[in-house]
Amino acid sequence: MSAEAQKQAAAEVAVAKVESGTVIGVGSGSTVNLFIDALAASDTRIEAAVAASEASAERLRGHGIDVVDANRVTELAVYIDGADEINRHLQMIKGGGGALTREKIVAALSKRFICIVDESKRVTALGDFPLPVEVIPMARSYVARELVKLGGRPELREGFTTDNGNIILDVRSLDLSKPLHREQELNNLAGVVTNGLFALRPADELLVGTDTGVQRFTAA
Numbered sequence: 048m049s050a051e052a053q054k055q056a057a058a059e060v061a062v063a064k065v066e067s068g069t070v071i072g073v074g075s076g077s078t079v080n081l082f083i084d085a086l087a088a089s090d091t092r093i094e095a096a097v098a099a100s101e102a103s104a105e106r107l108r109g110h111g112i113d114v115v116d117a118n119r120v121t122e123l124a125v126y127i128d129g130a131d132e133i134n135r136h137l138q139m140i141k142g143g144g145g146a147l148t149r150e151k152i153v154a155a156l157s158k159r160f161i162c163i164v165d166e167s168k169r170v171t172a173l174g175d176f177p178l179p180v181e182v183i184p185m186a187r188s189y190v191a192r193e194l195v196k197l198g199g200r201p202e203l204r205e206g207f208t209t210d211n212g213n214i215i216l217d218v219r220s221l222d223l224s225k226p227l228h229r230e231q232e233l234n235n236l237a238g239v240v241t242n243g244l245f246a247l248r249p250a251d252e253l254l255v256g257t258d259t260g261v262q263r264f265t266a267a
């Protein structure tokens with residue numbers, strides 16, 4: 048089964064977990080696109096969604112689903128999003144699509160975070176995928192030097208600007224064996240908006256598309 052088919056299967060199981068009449072959070076990326084399409088094709092009629100990217104908002108609206116500003120809600124029933132890597136504690140690296148900051152905000156607003164992935168995203172240790180760090184443009188060189196001091200190899204994501212008008216540094220070689228500590232440490236660097244480690248707010252449930260069906264996990 049292709050990764051695409053695995054993503055589709057996980058997305059469809061996630062749709063079944065969404066209740067009509069609720070306001071939900073919707074992440075971004077190719078797996079989430081499949082979720083949005085599957086939600087629109089289902090009998091589930093949500094009240095509205097808070098979207099983690101302009102691209103997701105546009106896709107939702109294209110299906111006639113209302114998109115509301117995050118400032119208009121106090122809590123979301125559930126957040127559905129993908130990941131670039133996820134471990135058995137359901138801690139993740141996210142931000143391959145550059146939407147990490149808004150994804151973190153929507154995740155923080157949500158009672159439950161359901162992560163949907165194909166099986167290539169499950170890892171025993173986080174860190175093969177370069178860690179995205181969103182940085183205010185003025186701080187680019189400073190933050191890059193600090194990341195090097197921490198053992199990382201940052202690389203500017205060329206020609207890319209986030210929905211918030213910032214840049215992304217993709218960082219290889221950082222030791223991510225203590226993700227909670229690392230997430231906080233990186234966020235403490237002046238000029239960092241946030242980083243793609245989701246350890247302080249891991250997923251509550253993981254749906255993995257595999258060749259033998261969708262496997263469900265909760266944090267180990």
Ligand SMILES: O=C(CO)[C@H](O)[C@H](O)COP(=O)(O)O
Pocket residue numbers: 074075076077078079128129130131140141142143144145146147150
């Ligand atoms: O964090 C993300 C975007 O910022 C995505 O969830 C992540 O990159 C996974 O994407 P895909 O579903 O396309 O594999």
